[in-house]
Amino acid sequence: MAAKIHDADGAADGGHRLDQLHVAVVGAGRIGVELVRSLGDLGVVRIDVYESNPAAAEPLRGRCTVFDGDFWDELTLARLQAYDFAICTVDDRAARVRLNQKCLIANVNLLQVWTEGPLATVGAYPFGMLRDCACFECDATSGATPTPLATLKLSLAAKDAGIPAASIAGGLAAALLARVAARAHNAVARRATLDAASGQGTSVELRRDPGCPRCRSLERPVPIVQTRNRWVPSSPVTATCPEALGQDVRLSDDIDVFPGGSCRVGALIEHFHGGPIPAKFALTEIGGRTICLDFEEVRPDGPGDAADSTAAQRFPSN
Numbered sequence: 001m002a003a004k005i006h007d008a009d010g011a012a013d014g015g016h017r018l019d020q021l022h023v024a025v026v027g028a029g030r031i032g033v034e035l036v037r038s039l040g041d042l043g044v045v046r047i048d049v050y051e052s053n054p055a056a057a058e059p060l061r062g063r064c065t066v067f068d069g070d071f072w073d074e075l076t077l078a079r080l081q082a083y084d085f086a087i088c089t090v091d092d093r094a095a096r097v098r099l100n101q102k103c104l105i106a107n108v109n110l111l112q113v114w115t116e117g118p119l120a121t122v123g124a125y126p127f128g129m130l131r132d133c134a135c136f137e138c139d140a141t142s143g144a145t146p147t148p149l150a151t152l153k154l155s156l157a158a159k160d161a162g163i164p165a166a167s168i169a170g171g172l173a174a175a176l177l178a179r180v181a182a183r184a185h186n187a188v189a190r191r192a193t194l195d196a197a198s199g200q201g202t203s204v205e206l207r208r209d210p211g212c213p214r215c216r217s218l219e220r221p222v223p224i225v226q227t228r229n230r231w232v233p234s235s236p237v238t239a240t241c242p243e244a245l246g247q248d249v250r251l252s253d254d255i256d257v258f259p260g261g262s263c264r265v266g267a268l269i270e271h272f273h274g275g276p277i278p279a280k281f282a283l284t285e286i287g288g289r290t291i292c293l294d295f296e297e298v299r300p301d302g303p304g305d306a307a308d309s310t311a312a313q314r315f316p317s318n
Contacts, residue, residue, distance in 0.1 A: 034170025120169035138209035229295035
């Protein structure tokens, strides 16, 4: 367990020290660079960056470890569980949805950061702390509770209105990460915005949407089972448990022949002839409980081989 973080008065508040956090940053664009700088200013020293464009990551290689390649491939579930936080700075909703999908299953705290014109937006989803935490795909307007932005101890003076939105987004994300790590305000899911042109901002607490297509049926933390990506049931299994072929699974990746990613085991076997399927993992129900079948190979060259790699060990659920 990481040591407790102390507030300005030196009192322990049940959180975790920033200098002991391990953070994964997806994207090395303008927001990613500003975020790494802001995290460094706060004392976070263990930062890994995942970037598909090697040239874009060059300015960060001296400050943190850089993994070249698409994070969907490089940031496996096993690697992801080695981190306390994962932060998406890629200005693409599809990427944000994908990281939300993985962090939700891996039980790892998630931050989403993006800009729209002068508006910087950050969503914080402390999956590693709250079993019933809202996810990125929950309806943000459902059960949202607005609170003053001042509670985040953020301000933007009029003379600073010319600061680029990326800089604001990086600083805002770092501030929210610090608040979540310190368990401030019970570390609820939150979406904050700050306008770089006007200096005005909002802060909204988010509640889990019971109709969310991503997390409505999940009982977290989700058990993860490492398994081979081979779909060849043995004859004894099919003879004694023929219902296994009718087992429903939800795939992590969209496959043309299975719209929506939902299918049955028998259909996978028939279509892929016992070979691997193009998916990172799949969700299925066993004994009334949803579990994750992880098909990704454990990468020995990454952070996922740490002995105490699970986020649940550092941030036990409430």
